[in-house]
Amino acid sequence: MEPITGKVWKYGDDVNTDVIFPGKYTYTVTEPAEMAKVALEDLDPDFAPNVQKNDVIVAGANFGCGSSREQGATCLVHAGVGAVIAASFSRLFFRNAINAGLPLVQSVEAVAALEKGDEVTVDVEAGTVTTQAGTFAFPPLPEAVIGIFEDGGLIPHTRKALGID
Amino acid sequence: MSGQTFSQKILGAKAGKAVVPGEIVDVIPDVAMSHDNTAAIARTFATIGVDRLYDPDMHVIVLDHCAPAANEKFATNHQEIRAFVEAQGIESFYDVASGVCHQILVEQGFALPGRLIVGSDSHTTSYGALGAFSTGIGRSEMAVIMATGKIWLRVPETMRIDCDGRFAAGVYPKDLILKIIGDIGADGALYRAVEFDGPAIADMSVSGRLTLCNMTIEMGGKNGYVHPDQKTLDFLNGRARENFETVTSDPDAEYIERLRYDVSGLEPQIARPHTVDNVCDVSEVAGTRIDQVVIGSCTNGRLDDLHQAAAILEGREVKNGVRCLILPASSDVTRAATQDGTMLKLIDAGCLILNANCGPCMGNHEGALAPGEKALSSANRNFKGRMGCKEAEIFLGSPASCAAAAITGEICDVREIASPEALAAGLEA
Structure with a gap:
């Protein structure tokens, strides 16, 4: 996939799924455009009205902890987020993001080098994050799941595997 | 080669080969649980292009997240699920009168030693308390399991x-798990299986073990586990849906980390807003005024939890201005607590009995908070906005700590207001 260049939105450790996509909306806010409007509502009210396509979320450890709700990842995709860079990810968010085709970068160094508003480029194929402070390499996705991501997410991947597409 | 852990054995048996930590395997779970999110899952399933479920009998569906429906939107969601269940011939369907999914899977004998169980809910970690490998997955993954049976x-x-x-x-398994989460943090067990062992676990009721495993996700754990013993077998007697074989870790299994706790000196613990790992001894937050108390949930809404709370509330009154909500984990719990008089004690004290469902725990309905309000809950999460309002504050504690706060109107040490007899109640094995 093409490298993604966007502006940084920076947050701290343990950003949980309830502040990414509040539980009270899980059965009432279901349309992509509406989901985008409430993304990060309880963390940063400035985010949804101002996020631009391919902007990048940068956060500390354990990003996406808490619920299994897939909307934690998909609301960010619908909001136009191009990638999430974090020191670490919760396992459920990690799975949901891969399944939604949202690029994830685990890099403590890149997180330390980036501040809100910085421009950053994420090259998933090369496995690099380029910032004003330099370029950082990050480990590729596990071999066994890279196909899911490359096919654009779990559902297209499954259709392909079943020979439907 | 060193011995194998429980998780290696279960996943290896499903994968048909010896496996090591870090390896990714494709497996077919024994049970796949989903709840109110089944409507969204069914819609995703429909986009895959497969007409029939791979195996309708592996699915268990429980309507609990907003049950009964709070409004037309939730009602339509439930309607869609009932139609899907009917069309696909799913027999293990539990409608709104049943209770919280995690309690249903335990009570109804789906959660068994050695089984591989996935659920589209993060607290699916609970069933490790009975010796199952159980973990949460996402909605799309459940849709793919519906189509192919498989998950990585x-x-x-x-x-x-x-x-x-x-x-x-006055100190309970809830206090222990809060203490552990506070010590190691919300990511202290990230991606890991967590095995609870030792004399204090052997002494612990199945209900207490469920509390530990339920909250394993709150420290990032993939699954919790307690090796089955006579208590487990007694609990499953007459309940298990099929024969099972217990699977345990080898004595020389390799652990990435070992921790040791002595529960003897443990104080009642409270998680402060807005993260579950923001834990302290109750004394540090004593005096915090409380507007709402929630006693129950899949974490602490079983019969012993209600016995503990009722023993403290019996003959006393919920303080004027405090709302004390009782949220049984299942209708079976409600029934048993009604039959044995527990509910009457709670009602007489001024508590409000809710039907068994997720209710206020995630802010869908029944007991949302207003700006500036504070709640003490025996549930599992205190994230900002969790009970429906981001300007409210949620504290977490044991059912006994919750009962004490309901009486005094503030967070307090239950040992200072309850008699020794009351504190000894509800400790059935």
């Missing part, structure tokens, strides 16, 4: 937590 899982590294000693009166 990474074989987790395992951390072991040995627990010695005996709980003092």
Whole structure:
């Protein structure tokens, strides 16, 4: 996939799924455009009205902890987020993001080098994050799941595997 | 080669080969649980292009997240699920009168030793308390299981937590798991299996073990586990849906980390807003005024939890201005607590009995908070906005700590307001 260049939105450790996509909306806010409007509502009210396509979320450890709700990842995709860079990810968010085709970068160094508003480029194929402070390499996705991501997410991947597409 | 952990054995058996931590395997779970999110899952399933479920009998569906429906939107969601269940011939369907999914899977004998269980809910970690490998997955993954039966899982590294000693009166398994989460943090067990072992776990009721495993996700754990013993077998007697074989870790299994706790000196613990790992001794937050108390949930809404709370509330009154909500984990719990008089004690004290469902725990309906309000809950999460309002504050504690706060109107040490007899109640094995 093409490298993604966007502006940084920076947050701290343990950003949980309830502040990414509040539980009270899980059965009432279901349309992509509406989901985008409430993304990060309880963390940063400035985010949804101002996020631009391919902007990048940068956060500390354990990003996406808490619920299994897939909307934690998909609301960010619908909001136009191009990638999430974090020191670490919760396992459920990690799975949901891969399944939604949202690029994830685990890099403590890149997180330390980036501040809100910085421009950053994420090259998933090369496995690099380029910032004003330099370029950082990050480990590729596990071999066994890279196909899911490359096919654009779990559902297209499954259709392909079943020979439907 | 060193011995294998429980998780290696279960996932290896499903994958048909020996596996090591870090390896990713494709497996077919024994049970796949979903709840109110089944409507969204069914819609995703429909986009895959497969007409029939791979195996309708592997699915268990429980309507609990907003049950009964709070409004037309939730009602339509339930309607869609009932139609899907009917069309696909899913027999294990539990409608709104049943209770919280995690309690249903335990009570109805789906959660068994050695089984591989996935659920589209993060607290699916609960069933490790009965010796199952159980973990949460996403909605799309459940849709793919519906189509193909399969899911990929990474074989987790395992951390072991040995627990010695005996709980003092007024201190419970909830206090232990809050203490552990506070110590190691919300990511202290990230991607890991967590095995709870030791004399304090052997002494603990199945209900207490469920509390530990339910909250394993709150420290990032993939699954919790307690090796089955006579208590497990007694609990499953007459309940198990099929024969099972117990699977345990080898004595020389490799653990990535080992921790040891002595529960004897443990104080009642409270998680402060807005993260579950923001934990302290109750004394540090004593005096915090409380507007709402929630006693129950899949974490602490079983019969012993209600016995503990009722013993403290019996003959006393919920303080004027405090709302004390009782949220049984299932209708079976409601029935048993009604039959044995527990509910009457709670009602007489001024508590409000809710039907068994997720209710206020995630802010869908029944007991949302207003700006500036504070709640003490025996549930599992205190994230900002969790009970429906981001300007409210949620504290977490044991059912006994919750009962004490309901009486005094503030967070307090239950041992200072309850008699020794009241503190000894509800400790059935």
